[in-house]
Every structure is written in C-alpha cells, then in structure tokens.
Amino acid sequence: MAATVTDPVIGTVVDGRYEVLSRIARGGMATVYLAQDRRLDRRVALKLMHPHLADGNDVVARFRREARAAARLSHPGVVAVFDQGTEGESSYLTMEYVDGVTLRRRLLSQGALALGEALDVLEAVLDALGAAHRAGLVHRDVKPENVLIAHDGTIKVADFGLARAVTEATMSSTGALLGTVAYLSPEIVTSGAADARADVYAAGVMLYEMLTGRQPFEGETPIQVAYMHVHGTVPPPSDAVAWLPLEVDEYVALLTARDPEDRPRSADAALAALRAMRADFDDRVLALRADVEPDEVAEIAGEATADVEREGGATATLAPRVGSTVVLPIGAVEAETEQEAGTARRRTRRRRRVAALLAVLLVLMTLGGGVWWYLAVGPGAYTSMPDVVGRAEATALATLSEAGLDPTTREVHSDDVPVGHVVTTDPEPGARVERGGAVEVVISQGVLRLRVPDVAGQSPDAAQDLLTDTGLDGDTLLDQVWDQEVPEGQVVRSEPSAGSLVDHDTTITLMVSQGREPIAVPDVSGRPLEEAEELILDAGAEPQVGDEAYSDDVPQGHVVSQDVTGDALRGDPITLVISKGPELFEVPNLFGMQYSEAAAILEDIGFVPERENVLGGVFGTVHSQSVEAGSWHPRGTVVVLTVV
Structure with missing residues (x-):
C-alpha cells in the first residue's frame, strides 16, 4: 500500500521480538501494524501508542495498568491482549490478529444490515462487553471501527484498555476527553464520567446505524453532534425505516436514554432484553434490510482517504470521519444552559399561575360538573393500570409511559417468565392508579x-x-x-x-x-498362581504372594494355601503360599552294605527300598542300586537294591 511504504517502523524489530511487516491502520491514539512474533512464531497485531500522548501526563502508567486489566479479560468475543511494553518513546500492545473486516467496512459496502444480522452483531458485542463489565472494565469507545468480523463469521470487540487509559490521562491533564463523538453518551460529554451504561448507549447508537445506514445525530462540527447527544433524543429507527417493528424502536430508546438511570445497568442486562425482544420476530422480518445504497453511506461517512487500510488489527476498510477520534473539552456542552434554565423557570411560573387559576375554578365549580372535570380530566384524574405482565421490558415500559404513568423496575428470578419479561406489577393490572403516579414493574432474570x-x-x-x-x-x-x-x-x-x-x-x-463392600473370597488352593490372582481380583480382593513352601502334593508355582477364605471386605489383602514343589534329597551310595542297613538308611530319608536277590541273596550284601548314588529325588522314590 502506497500510504505505508515510507513508514520508518516497517521492517524494524520492536522490543527485540516483534518484526513489523506492514501498517494496518493509524488512528487518533495509536498506529496498528501487522507483526511477526519471533519468539512464538505467530502473527500479531502490534499497536504503538502515539508518542505525543505521553507528554506531560501519566497516560503511559494508565496505559500499562489498563493493558494488564485487558489481558486478564478472557472471552471469545474479545480480541486477546498478549503483551505490553515500551519501544523508544512509545508504549505498545500486542494483540490477537483477526483476519476479516470491521463493521464499519461492512456498513460501507452494504449500506445497512438486515435486521437479523444487525441483532446478531449487537448480541455478540453485548456478550463481549458484558464479560468486561463483570470484570470492572468499561470500553469507552464502542464503535463500528472496533467491531471485527472475521472471515469465519466470528465477531470480536477490540481496543479494550487503550481508550480508557488515554482518555483518563487526557482529562486529568488538559480537562478534555478523547472519543468518537457520534457514540459518546451525554454524561461523558458533560462530565467525562463513564460507566457500563456509557457502553450500552454507544451500542444503541451503533444498532441505529446498522439498521438505517446513518448515525442518529449529524452536524457540521463535533460540538454540534455532542450538543444533540446531551439535549436531544435518539429518534426511532422506524422514522427512517418504516417497516421496523415498534419493539426495535423501544429497544433503541431503552439503550440510548439520555439519563443513565433509565438505561440497562450493564451489557448483560441489555443482552437479556435483546434476546427477549428477538424471540418475537419471525425469519421473514429478520431478513428485511433497509434500502440504503452503499455509495450514499460512503458520501455520508465522508471518507478521509482513498487508501485501503486495515482497521483495528483485523480488517480491510476505509478510514471515514464518522469513526475518527476527536478532542472535546469536558463541559463544552452543559446539561442545561442558563438560557434553557430561564425558560424552564418561566414555564414553572406559568404552571403555577395555571394551577392557581384551576384552584379558583375548582372552588367556583362545586357542582357536579366541576367535580367531574377534576376527577376525569383534571389534575386528580385516575387511570386503570395496563396489563403488561408477560411482555418484554422495553415494550412494557413504553406502554406504561404512554398511559401517563411513571414506571420503575426491579429484577427477580422467575421459574415461569422468560428473561427480560414482566413478572408482575404493583399495582396489579386493572387497578385504579393516579395518572402520573409511580408504578413498579418486576422484571424476570430467568430461573435462578x-x-x-x-x-x-x-x-x-x-x-x-x-x-x-x-x-x-x-x-x-x-x-x-x-x-x-x-x-x-x-x-x-x-x-x-x-x-x-x-x-x-x-x-x-x-x-x-455403606462402608466397604462385603465379598466372598474363593478357595484357590492348588491353582496356578496367575489363575488364583485373577480369581481373587475378580472377587474384589487384593492378592499378595507370601512365602514359598515345599509340597509333595501341589505342583511348583501353584497355591499351597491362603490366609483368608470366604467372608472379607472389598480391597482386603489375601496372602497366598506358593508351592516350590516336593523337597528333594540326595540318594546315598549303598554298595557293599548289608541290605538291612541300606534299607534303614533309605527309609530314614523317606525313600522306599525294594530288594531284588541275585543267586538267592545268601550273603545279604548290596551289589547295586536302581537310583544312582548322588542324585536328588523326592520322598517316596522307590530304590531297588540288588542283593547277593
């Protein structure tokens, strides 16, 4: 790309580890490069903070703190932060490299998104923001440029940490804030303060833009747009796209309420309301898309350059003014100007004069007609509590407001009512309630x-x-x-x-x-050792080989005896005595002995002597023996003695 050829950072190695391959994007706070992590052999997005942002303030310290916090945020919808450090006068982040396009690029190419696709994107964004809000992190710069759509359809939110670090440091040193004015909540503009509800507001503005192809507030200067955020109300999307359901208007109004107290308290609450609303739409409605030409969107966006850059470490897109970062003095737009305050005081005086006149009229109109006017259409009028039980929160609140009531919400768990729908109201449906009176709406958090x-x-x-x-x-x-x-x-x-x-x-x-299980140990006497061990294991006991013993009856390697037979507990050890076979004895040399002496010797050893006479055996002398002298044999071996 021609715009990045002369960038001196390209080709360098940052912090001795990250080889810079190309420039991806340059924004108001940092420049993003595609880099190769030489240590882990992977591609990363390297974000170098502009050096001038560190001049005269503690932005670097805040940047590092926010980077550490963002690195602890693990969620599939959040671009992962791998590392942070310094290179020269700049601080840097290394992040997950996502190959795809930004939501801004998608809007520039399509004009607007189908209702279903817009809700899909917002659902993923709110899911990611919800994880951050639960961890105590606020994004502060939610916009289409920071929503990445990978080629496989995965949606991720980028830039946690940097926006907050730079903004807080800038506020503390200059009294100004950095941000994308099209998505700034009223409280950020007036005081610089931001919590999770500021992210919810920006998400609502982004939904409006996805559905209509344009932002709700447009002006010649950032200060004009900021003024509209503080003093205006985001118009219903159906004003621009007539077929959009009323529930969508109510949902956008809920997310973009000027008073933070009127918005969902976190992205999780906004997500629950989104899912409840979407459940009421069929596939036909979800497939509808506003007829907005991409060229028209590009003209509205006011592209600042024709160079195609890659935004947010992920995607090929143009760099439009609509998503650019501006510096805005805190309090440049006040919540209420002095002129507006004077107008409000004059209106109050007029209301008091009208109230006094009405009081006189009420005194004069003591007859039935006057009483009827007061009770039916005057200040003391009552109305019937609408039945909003079971309806989505946004729809229920809109219905009660249209009935002239002042609803507040409270959340409870419910086994029967879906998340984000009304469980009950106080007073109950149909009850007589004063017009303008406060009513409580109990919203389901789903099953506990x-x-x-x-x-x-x-x-x-x-x-x-x-x-x-x-x-x-x-x-x-x-x-x-x-x-x-x-x-x-x-x-x-x-x-x-x-x-x-x-x-x-x-x-x-x-x-x-029940304790250890009783078992029955089988009698394995006389069985080969391997077979005996298998039988004992099958019974649930633990076979153990004990002593070896000679046995005239049990073959060598077979079990002679065991210490336990019958009742035992599972896992008990069973000791087995293994046969060494019969004991062997040496056969003596009996030649020349008298038979009686030789026979006695054999019997003492355990051998069995037998006599075989030659020539009548008249001398009684052993001439030979059938078993060779010096050989070894077990007891009971028959030794035939030849006697002469």
Missing part, C-alpha cells in the same frame, strides 16, 4: 441457577443444610453406595456433582457410604 456445593464427607443432615443454605430448594434424595474410603454414614458425592450449575429447584441425590 446455582452451583452445587461440595458435600463429600458430610453427614446427610449436614449436607442437606448446606444445600438449603446455598439456595437449592429442590427435593433431596438419598442413595446408598459401597465405598472403600468414605466411612459408613457419610456422603460420598452428589448427583449432579459438586460445582455443577443447576436450576435452584433441581433434585439433588446424595450418595451415602
């Missing part, structure tokens, strides 16, 4: 889900108390199991297992130990 505590080793009663204390109020069942380690009468485990996330009324089964 809790984690199963670890009850192993507890008694059943103690385990039941722990389940109850946790809030699990479903049935508790007991089941008995044998266990080698857990003593009898104690809980072995629960089903569902400890740590499982379950509905609060889920039935929990406690598996209670």
Whole structure:
C-alpha cells in the first residue's frame, strides 16, 4: 500500500521480538501494524501508542495498568491482549490478529444490515462487553471501527484498555476527553464520567446505524453532534425505516436514554432484553434490510482517504470521519444552559399561575360538573393500570409511559417468565392508579441457577443444610453406595456433582457410604498362581504372594494355601503360599552294605527300598542300586537294591 511504504517502523524489530511487516491502520491514539512474533512464531497485531500522548501526563502508567486489566479479560468475543511494553518513546500492545473486516467496512459496502444480522452483531458485542463489565472494565469507545468480523463469521470487540487509559490521562491533564463523538453518551460529554451504561448507549447508537445506514445525530462540527447527544433524543429507527417493528424502536430508546438511570445497568442486562425482544420476530422480518445504497453511506461517512487500510488489527476498510477520534473539552456542552434554565423557570411560573387559576375554578365549580372535570380530566384524574405482565421490558415500559404513568423496575428470578419479561406489577393490572403516579414493574432474570456445593464427607443432615443454605430448594434424595474410603454414614458425592450449575429447584441425590463392600473370597488352593490372582481380583480382593513352601502334593508355582477364605471386605489383602514343589534329597551310595542297613538308611530319608536277590541273596550284601548314588529325588522314590 502506497500510504505505508515510507513508514520508518516497517521492517524494524520492536522490543527485540516483534518484526513489523506492514501498517494496518493509524488512528487518533495509536498506529496498528501487522507483526511477526519471533519468539512464538505467530502473527500479531502490534499497536504503538502515539508518542505525543505521553507528554506531560501519566497516560503511559494508565496505559500499562489498563493493558494488564485487558489481558486478564478472557472471552471469545474479545480480541486477546498478549503483551505490553515500551519501544523508544512509545508504549505498545500486542494483540490477537483477526483476519476479516470491521463493521464499519461492512456498513460501507452494504449500506445497512438486515435486521437479523444487525441483532446478531449487537448480541455478540453485548456478550463481549458484558464479560468486561463483570470484570470492572468499561470500553469507552464502542464503535463500528472496533467491531471485527472475521472471515469465519466470528465477531470480536477490540481496543479494550487503550481508550480508557488515554482518555483518563487526557482529562486529568488538559480537562478534555478523547472519543468518537457520534457514540459518546451525554454524561461523558458533560462530565467525562463513564460507566457500563456509557457502553450500552454507544451500542444503541451503533444498532441505529446498522439498521438505517446513518448515525442518529449529524452536524457540521463535533460540538454540534455532542450538543444533540446531551439535549436531544435518539429518534426511532422506524422514522427512517418504516417497516421496523415498534419493539426495535423501544429497544433503541431503552439503550440510548439520555439519563443513565433509565438505561440497562450493564451489557448483560441489555443482552437479556435483546434476546427477549428477538424471540418475537419471525425469519421473514429478520431478513428485511433497509434500502440504503452503499455509495450514499460512503458520501455520508465522508471518507478521509482513498487508501485501503486495515482497521483495528483485523480488517480491510476505509478510514471515514464518522469513526475518527476527536478532542472535546469536558463541559463544552452543559446539561442545561442558563438560557434553557430561564425558560424552564418561566414555564414553572406559568404552571403555577395555571394551577392557581384551576384552584379558583375548582372552588367556583362545586357542582357536579366541576367535580367531574377534576376527577376525569383534571389534575386528580385516575387511570386503570395496563396489563403488561408477560411482555418484554422495553415494550412494557413504553406502554406504561404512554398511559401517563411513571414506571420503575426491579429484577427477580422467575421459574415461569422468560428473561427480560414482566413478572408482575404493583399495582396489579386493572387497578385504579393516579395518572402520573409511580408504578413498579418486576422484571424476570430467568430461573435462578446455582452451583452445587461440595458435600463429600458430610453427614446427610449436614449436607442437606448446606444445600438449603446455598439456595437449592429442590427435593433431596438419598442413595446408598459401597465405598472403600468414605466411612459408613457419610456422603460420598452428589448427583449432579459438586460445582455443577443447576436450576435452584433441581433434585439433588446424595450418595451415602455403606462402608466397604462385603465379598466372598474363593478357595484357590492348588491353582496356578496367575489363575488364583485373577480369581481373587475378580472377587474384589487384593492378592499378595507370601512365602514359598515345599509340597509333595501341589505342583511348583501353584497355591499351597491362603490366609483368608470366604467372608472379607472389598480391597482386603489375601496372602497366598506358593508351592516350590516336593523337597528333594540326595540318594546315598549303598554298595557293599548289608541290605538291612541300606534299607534303614533309605527309609530314614523317606525313600522306599525294594530288594531284588541275585543267586538267592545268601550273603545279604548290596551289589547295586536302581537310583544312582548322588542324585536328588523326592520322598517316596522307590530304590531297588540288588542283593547277593
């Protein structure tokens, strides 16, 4: 790309590790490069903060702190932060490199998104922002340039940390804030303060833009747009796209309410309302798209350059003014100017004069007509409480406001009412309520889900108390199991297992130990050792080889005896005595002995002597023996003695 050829950073190695390959984008706070991580051999997006931002303030310290916080944020919809450090006068971040396009590029190429696609994008963005809000992080710069759409359809949010670090440091040193004015919430413009609800506001503006192809507020200068955010109301998207459902108008109004107290408290709450609203739309409606030509959007965007750059470390896009960062003095637009305050005071005086006149009229109109006017259409009029039970929060609040009531919300868990829908109201539907009076709307958080505590080793009663204390109020069942380690009468485990996330009324089964399981050990005497061990293992015991013993009856390598037979407990050791076979004895030399003497010697050893006479054996002398002298044989061996 011609615009990046002369960039002196390209070709350098940052911090001795990151080889800069090309420039991806340059914004108001940093320049993003495609780099190769030489240590881990992977491509990363390298974001170098502009050196001038560190002049005279603590932006570097804030930048590092925010980078560490962002690095701890692990969510599939958030661009991961890998590393941070310094290079020369600049601080840098290395982040996940996502190959795709930004939402800004998608809008420039398509004009507007179909309702279903816009809600898909917003759902992914709110899901990612919700993870950040739960971790105490606020993005502060939610805009299409920071929403990345990978080629596989994955949607990720980029730039956590840098926007907040630079903005806070700039505010503390200059009294000004950095931001993209088209998406700044009113409270950021007037005071510089921002919490999770500021991100919700920007998400609502972004939804308006995705559906209509243009931003809700447009002006010649950033200060004019900022003024509209503070003093205006985001128009209903259906003013520009007539077929959009009323629920979408109500949802955009909910997210972009001027008073932060009227917005969802976090992205999670906004996400729940989005899902509840979307459930009411069929596929036909979700497929509709505003008829906005891409060229028209490009003209509105006011492209600053014809160079195609890659934005946010992820995507090929043009760099339009609509997403650029501006410097805006804090308080440049006040919540209410002095002239407006004077107008408000004059209106108050007029209302007081009218009220006084009405009071006189009421005194004069004591007859039935005057009373009827006061009760039916005057200041004391009452109305009937609309039935909004079961309806989506945004729709219910709009209905109550249109009825002239002042609704407030409270959230509870409900087993029956979907998330983001009305459980009940106070007063109840149909009740007589003063016009303009305050009413409470109870919104469902869905079924209460809790984690199963670890009850192993507890008694059943103690385990039941722990389940109850946790809030699990479903049935508790007991089941008995044998266990080698857990003593009898104690809980072995629960089903569902400890740590499982379950509905609060889920039935929990406690598996209670009966102790070790009784088994019957078979008699393996006379069996080969390997076979004996297998039989004992099958029975549930642990075979152990003990002493070896001579046996005239049991072959070598077979079991002579065992220490336990019959009743035992699973896992008990069973000691086996293994046969060495019969004991062998040396055959003596009996030549020349008298038969009686030789026979006695053989019998003492355990051999069996037999006599065989030659020539009548008249001398009684052993002439020879059938078993060779010096050989070894077991008891009972027959030795034939030849006697002469």
